[in-house]
Amino acid sequence: MVSRFTNEDFRDVCDLLAVKDKDLARIIRERGYPPMWTRPGTFQTLILTILEQQISLASAYAAFKRLRERTGTVTPAKLLALSDEELRACSFSRQKIIYARELANAILEKKIILRHLTAMPDEDIRTLLKSIKGIGDWTVDVYLMHALQRSDLFPLGDIALVNSLREVKQLPKDVSKEAMLSIAEAWRPHRTVAAMILWHEYIQKRGIRIQG
Secondary structure (H helix, E strand, C coil): CCCECCCCCHHHHHHHHHHHCHHHHHHHHHHCCCCCCCCCCCHHHHHHHHHHCCCCHHHHHHHHHHHHHHHCCCCHHHHHHCCHHHHHHCCCCHHHHHHHHHHHHHHHCCCCCHHHHHHCCHHHHHHHHHCCCCCCHHHHHHHHHHHCCECCCCCCCCHHHHHHHHHHHCCCCCCCHHHHHHHHHCCCCCHHHHHHHHHHHHHHHHCCCCCC
């Protein structure tokens, strides 16, 4: 069964989590509700997510903006029409040029049909997307959470989320993944929204400006 959160139930889920967890309640009380961060389920979104791998969101968005200035809406055909030099001018690294081209070819060859993902279970989507070079668990988690609005993801590959969880729960720096997942277990089946509350705390605490 596919489980999603929606505009209609997002704040209700936040309130439910606040009842379960006093630390999440404190964040909502002090910071307000988090934004419901969503993105369209498109090739363009996956390219932005690939750009975000292991660099700051600001740097990734700057590269993505340069790409859009060259192409308009980013499509597989438009991306493949650009030379490596043109992609490097958009701040794509050598590896990310490879990853972007692999994804574009997979979509043009219909190995992946993005509209079909809407009805697929999370793990089937994970297997399919990870078959593309350069797409790993973090990229899949972000796409599931923000583009497909799946309810129960908690990506420990996300440094901001891990740091926020450590700070909010006053955990030692060397806390294990197992211990963090054990804490998040109490938030099932709404771990995605719990993650958004923790991201909200991280962003607000540091005064980070999210572009989009």
